Amino acid sequence: MEPSERGVAVVGDERAAALRDALAGLPYRSVERAAADAVVAVGDDALRDALAGAPDAPVVPVGSRRLAVDADDAERRLRALLDAALSGEGDPLPDRRERRGGVRRVAHPILAVDSGDGAPLRAAFDAALVTVEPARISEFAVDLAGGADEAFRADGVVVATPLGSDGYANAAGGPVVEPGGGLSVAPIAPFRTRTDAWVAAERLSVSVERETESVALVVDGEERAVVAPHRSVAIEAVDSVALVTLAGASRARRSERL
Numbered sequence: 001m002e003p004s005e006r007g008v009a010v011v012g013d014e015r016a017a018a019l020r021d022a023l024a025g026l027p028y029r030s031v032e033r034a035a036a037d038a039v040v041a042v043g044d045d046a047l048r049d050a051l052a053g054a055p056d057a058p059v060v061p062v063g064s065r066r067l068a069v070d071a072d073d074a075e076r077r078l079r080a081l082l083d084a085a086l087s088g089e090g091d092p093l094p095d096r097r098e099r100r101g102g103v104r105r106v107a108h109p110i111l112a113v114d115s116g117d118g119a120p121l122r123a124a125f126d127a128a129l130v131t132v133e134p135a136r137i138s139e140f141a142v143d144l145a146g147g148a149d150e151a152f153r154a155d156g157v158v159v160a161t162p163l164g165s166d167g168y169a170n171a172a173g174g175p176v177v178e179p180g181g182g183l184s185v186a187p188i189a190p191f192r193t194r195t196d197a198w199v200a201a202e203r204l205s206v207s208v209e210r211e212t213e214s215v216a217l218v219v220d221g222e223e224r225a226v227v228a229p230h231r232s233v234a235i236e237a238v239d240s241v242a243l244v245t246l247a248g249a250s251r252a253r254r255s256e257r258l
Contacts, residue, residue, distance in 0.1 A: 006086050007031035011050065012042025012062070015071045019062070022078045028086070038085040038244075040078075042071065044125075048220050051124035051163075054110050054239035058085040061243055065125075066166045067106070067179070069246050077103075077246065085244040102247045106179035109161050109202065109237035113219055116231055121219045125164030127235055129206055129227055130156035130188060132214040137191050139209040143232065145201040152195055156188035156215070157206050159235050163243075164220075173197050183237070202237035 008028045010020045019040055023030055033039055033050070041050040042062040050059050060081050061068040074081065084103040113127045114120040121127075131138050140157045142150045160169035165177040165184040174186030174197045185204065186197040208215045211229040218224065227233060 005029070006037045007035055008038050008040065008082060008086075009033040009036035010040040010042065012040075012046030015062070016040075016042040016046070018071070018075055019078060022075050026079055026082065028082060038082055040074070040081075042074075048124045051108065051110060051241050052122040052220075054122075054241055058105070058242035058244050060085060061163075061245060065163065066176070067108075067163055067243060067245050073246060081244055081246075085242075103244065104247050105242055105244050107240045108163055108179060108243045109183075110239040110241060111159075111161060111183075112234075112236050112238040113217070114234040114236075115217055115225055115227060116233075117225055120234075121217075121224055123219045123235075124161065125167060125220045126158055126160035126169055127220075127233075128156055128158035128168070128188065128218045129208060129215050129233065130158075130218055132216050132226070135189070136213050138213040138215055140187070141207045141209050142185060142198070142200075143205045143207075144198065145203045150196065150198070151209060152187050153191035154187040154189055154195070158184075158186055158188055159200070159204065159206065160184040161237075175199055179243075183235075203235070205232040205234045207232045 006028050010016050036057050038057050039050050040060045041047040047061050062074045080103050111123040112120040137153050139153050158169045162177040162179045169184045169186050172186045172188045174184040177184045183200045185200050187195050208227050208229045215227045216223045217227050
């Protein structure tokens with residue numbers, strides 16, 4: 001397929017307009033997201049929506065989040081980013097990166113979050129169990145895929161993908177995880193001053209072990225449900241999306257908003 005026949009969708013906030021203008025000077029067509037061979041997602045909301053649907057098309061993340069490309073850099077390097085996205089070499093393996101001219105292509109997991117109430121929710125960045133009333137402690141348990149069970153008293157617990165691991169999870173004390181490195185898991189404001197955080201495999205479950213406090217399930221920053229005590233919330237990486245970014249876009253401005 002000739003480059004001029006490949007379609008690119010630029011979606012997102014007000015900064016997307018400049019990238020659409022830049023796209024007009026490249027040998028790619030501007031199309032709607034559903035018909036795109038590659039998606040340029042500008043801002044957290046657009047990026048979350050683009051990733052949660054697990055598109056076959058690779059995604060170029062633009063914004064301040066970790067692994068995202070700064071909007072000015074994206075405008076200057078749009079041709080290189082799209083050339084890499086549309087190279088036709090297929091999605092990367094989780095443990096392999098392709099670097100070409102300062103551009104890299106990595107695999108990003110999409111989480112299914114199943115609380116047992118309806119269809120599983122999908123998360124691009126993180127999922128958390130948090131007490132509804134601020135600064136109220138409950139007891140939580142984490143069941144890791146390797147068979148280890150961990151329990152602690154805290155305001156909550158957060159599980160983040162590599163893309164979201166330097167946001168709220170890192171502010172809560174969780175590790176920053178490289179693509180393909182697993183999921184970051186951290187207690188939120190734990191009762192004890194010394195509490196572990198973990199890098200988990202692609203599947204785990206979390207639960208509320210006390211009935212005294214109401215606990216909300218928050219997915220990608222949005223409260224989605226109230227979690228019943230002693231009911232496990234299963235969190236699993238179920239899909240993978242190819243992200244195309246710049247080699248230096250490893251850590252952006254930290255976001256601490258849940």
